[in-house]
Amino acid sequence: MDDSCALARLDRRVVGCRACPRLVAWREEVARSKRAAFADCTYWGRPVPGFGPADARLVIIGLAPAAHGGNRTGRMFTGDRSGDVLYQALYDVGLASQPTSVGADDGLELYGVRVTAPVHCAPPANRPTPGERDTCRPWLVQELKLLRPTLRAAVVLGAFGWQAALPAFAEAGWTVPRPRPAFAHGTRVALDGLVLRSDLGPGLRPARRLDLFGCFHVSQRNTFTGxxxxxxxxxxxxxxADAAGLLP
Structure with a gap:
């Protein structure tokens, strides 16, 4: 099975997850009640898988889908103001085919970039619990393992994502410094690759060095206040993108 098929299979498994009762109840209630502006829309109402190519050199890790964004559209950072900011910036840098992301069928393509999250269900008040974060972590670990043959850099949006991503990178085959580096906007940390003897099954290859970057989350609170x-x-x-070898 090639990497794209394996990742597509993982995405299908993510979509079927019902491991966190609070999140299942919330995402499904939001999909039923809807927001007035989207009353005519059919909400996705399920876990939202990652978005982007299986041979991505750069991964962007957020927090969780928005109740009326990804939980409505079925695609990460799509259909909400945080996504408007992120995809505009990706387009400006040359990593996306268009500056907007309004629906899963809008034709948007990412160039060498995959967007994902440590929690795949929309949480109440945009705040997953630590237990929900830990329950969801294996999905991120498996995603990173499948990406690691090509992955060279990662951008983590916000402190919650940073705290969730570091152990996931460690489990997926990278060496995380100790003590664990603190989150800060613009921070850069080199993660060395290692071979996990129990882990290198068919289709999985050793991780190479990865450059990890911290960035404030693209939340309205952060972008509206400057x-x-x-x-x-x-x-x-x-x-x-330069660290990942995506820029000319």
């Missing part, structure tokens, strides 16, 4: 500006986001993405 804590994260469009240029700040573009700068992190450019630096990460």
């Amino acid at each position: 804590r994260l500006t469009a240029e700040m986001l573009r700068e992190v993405l450019r630096t990460a």
Whole structure:
């Protein structure tokens, strides 16, 4: 099975997950009640898989799908204002085919980039519990394992994502420094690859060095207050894309 088929299979398994009762109840209630502006829409209402090619050189890790964004459209960072900011920046840097992401069938393509999250269901108040984060972690670990033959850089959006991503990278085949590096906007940490003897089954190859970047989350709180500006986001993405070998 090639990497694209294995990743597609993983995505299908993610979509069928019902491991966290609170999240299942919330995502399905939101899909039933809807927001007035989307009353005519059919909500996805399920876990949202990662989005992007199986040979991505750069991965962007957020927090969780938005109740009326990814939980409605079925695609990460799609149909909400956080996604508007992220995909505009990816387009500006040359990593996306268009500056907007409004629905899963809008034709958007990402170039060498995959977007995912440590929690795949929309949580109440955008706040997964630590237990929900830990329950969902194996999905991220498996995704990173499948990406690691080509993966060279990662951008993690926000402190919650950072805390969730570090152990996932460790389990997926990279060496995370100890003590674990603290989250900060613009921070850069080198993760060395290693061979996990019990892990190298068919289709899985050793991880290579990966450059990990921290970035403030593209939440409305951060973008509306100016804590994260469009240029700040573009700068992190450019630096990460360059580290991944995606820029000319």
